[in-house]
Amino acid sequence: MATGTSPHTSTTSGEGALETRGIEPVPVEQRSGRPGQLFWVWFAANISILGLPLGATLVAMHLTVWQAVIAAAVGAVGSFAVVGAVSIAGRRGGAPGLTLSRAVFGARGNVGPTAVSLLSRLGWETVNTTTAAFALLSLATIALGTSPAAKDHPVLTVVAIAVFEALTVLVAGLGHAVLVAVQRWATWVFGALNILVGGFLVATIDWHAVAAAPPGPVGAVIAGVGVIAAGTGIGWANASADMSRYQAPSVRAGALVLSAAAGAGIPLVLLISLGSMLTAGDPALSRADDPVAAIRDMLPAWMAVPYLIAAFGGLLLSNHLSVYSAGLTTLTLGVRVRRVYAVVVDVVVTFLGAIYFILVADGFFGPFIAFISALAVPITAWVGVFVVDMLRRRTYDPAGLMDTGRTSVYWYRGGVEPRALGAWAAAIVIGYLFTTVGPSDDPWFTGPLAGTWFGENGLGWVITFVVGAAGYAALGGARDRS
Numbered sequence: 001m002a003t004g005t006s007p008h009t010s011t012t013s014g015e016g017a018l019e020t021r022g023i024e025p026v027p028v029e030q031r032s033g034r035p036g037q038l039f040w041v042w043f044a045a046n047i048s049i050l051g052l053p054l055g056a057t058l059v060a061m062h063l064t065v066w067q068a069v070i071a072a073a074v075g076a077v078g079s080f081a082v083v084g085a086v087s088i089a090g091r092r093g094g095a096p097g098l099t100l101s102r103a104v105f106g107a108r109g110n111v112g113p114t115a116v117s118l119l120s121r122l123g124w125e126t127v128n129t130t131t132a133a134f135a136l137l138s139l140a141t142i143a144l145g146t147s148p149a150a151k152d153h154p155v156l157t158v159v160a161i162a163v164f165e166a167l168t169v170l171v172a173g174l175g176h177a178v179l180v181a182v183q184r185w186a187t188w189v190f191g192a193l194n195i196l197v198g199g200f201l202v203a204t205i206d207w208h209a210v211a212a213a214p215p216g217p218v219g220a221v222i223a224g225v226g227v228i229a230a231g232t233g234i235g236w237a238n239a240s241a242d243m244s245r246y247q248a249p250s251v252r253a254g255a256l257v258l259s260a261a262a263g264a265g266i267p268l269v270l271l272i273s274l275g276s277m278l279t280a281g282d283p284a285l286s287r288a289d290d291p292v293a294a295i296r297d298m299l300p301a302w303m304a305v306p307y308l309i310a311a312f313g314g315l316l317l318s319n320h321l322s323v324y325s326a327g328l329t330t331l332t333l334g335v336r337v338r339r340v341y342a343v344v345v346d347v348v349v350t351f352l353g354a355i356y357f358i359l360v361a362d363g364f365f366g367p368f369i370a371f372i373s374a375l376a377v378p379i380t381a382w383v384g385v386f387v388v389d390m391l392r393r394r395t396y397d398p399a400g401l402m403d404t405g406r407t408s409v410y411w412y413r414g415g416v417e418p419r420a421l422g423a424w425a426a427a428i429v430i431g432y433l434f435t436t437v438g439p440s441d442d443p444w445f446t447g448p449l450a451g452t453w454f455g456e457n458g459l460g461w462v463i464t465f466v467v468g469a470a471g472y473a474a475l476g477g478a479r480d481r482s
Contacts, residue, residue, distance in 0.1 A: 019175020022339045023331045025398040026094035026245050033246040035255040037180050038087070041243055042080065042263030044183035045321045046232070047191055048314025049307065050131070051268055052295055054231060055275020058224045060286035062216040068276035069269070071224030076272065077265035078225075079233025083240045084260030086386065088253045090241025093396035096328040097241035101382070103396050104389045105424070107404040108415030113382045113424065114333050117238050120375040121326035122346060124235065125319055126353040129164055132315040133354060134293075135308045136160035142301055142308075150358045161354045165347050167316055172323040173343045176246055179320055190313035191267075197299075197307045198274055204298060206281030213280050223457030230376050230461050232268055233260075237383045239325035323347060334404070370444075374437045380461045381427035384468025385420050388477060423471035431464030 058068040086097065093100045098117055102110045134150070137160055141148045150157045171182050244256060278295065279285040285294050296304050327343035335342060400409035412418070434455040438444030449455050454463055 019177060019339065021175075023096050023099045023328055024402055025099075025396070028094070028249055031091075031094060031246050031248050033180075033244070033248060033251070035247070035251055035259040037184070038243055038247070038256065039259040039263040040184035040187055041180060041321065042083075042260050043267055044187045044190075044317040045236075046264045046318070047187060047194055047267045047271075048318055049194060049197065049271065049295075049311045050314065051271030052275035052278065054228060054268075055272040055277070056279040056286045057227060058272070059213075059276050059279040059283070061220050061224055061227070063220055063224050063276070064213045064215050065210050065273070065276050065280050067216055067221050068224065069273045071221055072228055072269045072272035072276075073265070075225040075228025076232050076268035077261045079229035080236070080264040080268075081233075081257050081261040082383065082387075083233050083237050083264070084257035085253075086237045086383065086390070087240035087244035087247075087256050087260060089386070089390050089396075090244030091247040091249065091251055091253075091256065092394060093241070093401070094245045094398075095241070095396065095401055096245060096325075096332060097238050097386075098329050098332040099401055100241055100396055101238075101386060102332075102401055102404070102408075103393070103410050104386055104417060105420045106412040106415050106417040107408050107410055109412070109417055109421040111333065112421070113238075113378070114329060116375055116378045116382070118326060118329045118333060120235065120379060121239070121322050121329060122349055122353075123371065123375065125322050125326065125346070125350040126357065128315045128319045128322070129161060129168075129350050129354040130357055132164040132312050132319075133157060133160040133358060135312040135315070136163065138293075138296060139305065139308050139312075142305060154359055157358055158355060161351060161358070164312075164316065164319070165351050168319045168323050169343060169347050171320045172327065172347075173340045175324070175339070176243070179324055180243075183317060183320065186313065186317055190310055190317065193306050193310035193313065194267075194271070197303065197310055198270070200299070200303050201274060201278060201295070204281075205277050209282075210277055210280040219453070219457060223459065226457060226459045226462060228268075228272065230380075230458070233264065234376055234380055234383070234461065236264075238379055238386075239321070242325045242328050243321070323350075370438045374435070376461055377431040377435060377464050378424070378428045380464045381424045381431060381468040384427060384465040384470075385424050385472045385477070388469045388472045389420070417477075419475040419477045420472055423468050423475060423477065426471050427464045427468030430467045431460050434460035434463050 055068060055072070058071055063071060089100050090097065098110070098114045101113055104110070105113060137150055137153070137157060138148060140146050140156060146153055146156065171179055240260065247256065296307055299307055323343055323346055326346040327339055330342040330346060331339060335345070337345070397409050405411070433447040433449045434452065436443045436446045436450045436455070447455065447460070454460060
């Protein structure tokens with residue numbers, strides 16, 4: 001029997017100080033997690049001060065502050081409700097999301113969605129690492145008086161990257177139990193710093209300019225919802241089951257949805273709203289190449305320090321979750337190592353990527369974020385197919401999930417479930433028809449339907465979801481072979 005787990009499969013619970021379990025399903029008797037744990041996990045992953053630039057983006061779309069608040073609430077809470085819904089599969093099957101996806105796409109057909117997911121995770125981790133390194137370099141500038149240019153201090157830059165990666169491995173490498181505990185307690189520390197910085201920033205808002213801003217059209221608000229949803233919850237949907245696989249079977253589905261929607265929604269709505277208020281008072285923020293640095297420049301040195309620490313901490317908490325998930329996705333892709341080594345492999349990739357983009361490349365944020373944002377289309381297509389499958393599938397065969405050979409119950413036709421893979425592929429093609437890929441001033445690709453209302457308002461991912469879900473359902477998908 002061919003398996004997708006590591007060569008050192010654990011027979012322990014995997015929930016000690018070091019989680020030794022790989023992607024193999026957690027036995028029912030060893031699942032005792034509660035939704036409250038996931039609330040803190042999602043809260044911690046979204047308390048980064050980097051939510052402020054999202055608010056700046058909404059104001060740049062000509063929304064008023066109140067319209068931005070509505071867009072933030074609907075987009076963030078709604079998209080993380082989808083994250084919570086997908087996490088129900090983790091409670092049912094006790095396995096990571098992309099491992100459960102083998103039951104939907106087939107042992108071989110699942111390679112495509114898994115590879116896309118891993119690329120996306122590694123991409124955002126590189127963004128986190130690069131931005132966090134810049135935050136540490138800014139702290140060094142304040143404390144040591146060094147030049148703010150990273151290329152002037154290559155050794156210091158490498159050290160900054162290494163510190164962030166080491167702190168990431170320390171938690172993500174140890175695994176689920178440690179991650180859940182750290183995310184909860186670190187939330188209070190970095191949440192307090194965010195409140196301190198946010199309170200100071202509120203005092204600098206030009207409330208007259210905020211009140212005088214004319215409202216944007218309804219279409220802009222709808223587009224704003226799409227921007228927030230695509231930039232927050234949608235990217236986490238295929239990682240949600242990775243955290244919920246230890247949830248007790250008795251946990252209600254609604255509690256999982258609420259834990260994700262509220263856990264991520266509360267900090268995101270507050271931070272995005274604050275970002276919109278700051279930008280409404282100072283429109284220059286929406287035109288800044290690096291809005292995070294622009295906000296830092298608004299602060300006196302004594303307040304810039306807690307701001308940068310809060311930014312670093314928020315990025316670290318988000319990276320903990322992303323790297324943990326990437327490690328599991330790497331194992332699902334077929335790399336045969338222990339889970340902790342898979343985490344190390346992923347971190348090495350992002351370490352090298354951060355060094356390149358900071359010390360070698362000229363420019364990074366715009367083009368690179370555009371690239372990984374483009375991956376939202378195939379990820380959303382996966383979500384559409386997977387959610388429809390969940391509506392009918394209540395159980396997963398543990399042995400079948402781990403068997404990637406012809407003997408697997410999820411082998412289907414040559415290792416591929418053609419209806420699922422066909423719907424996924426069709427959704428990707430149609431979604432890109434409505435999508436512009438690349439920086440707005442110099443796009444790499446513009447779909448022939450990007451000039452339509454959906455395309456101009458950045459809602460190609462909605463089309464993708466609908467086509468993936470409806471196509472799979474129309475083909476008679478979600479046949480439960482467990």
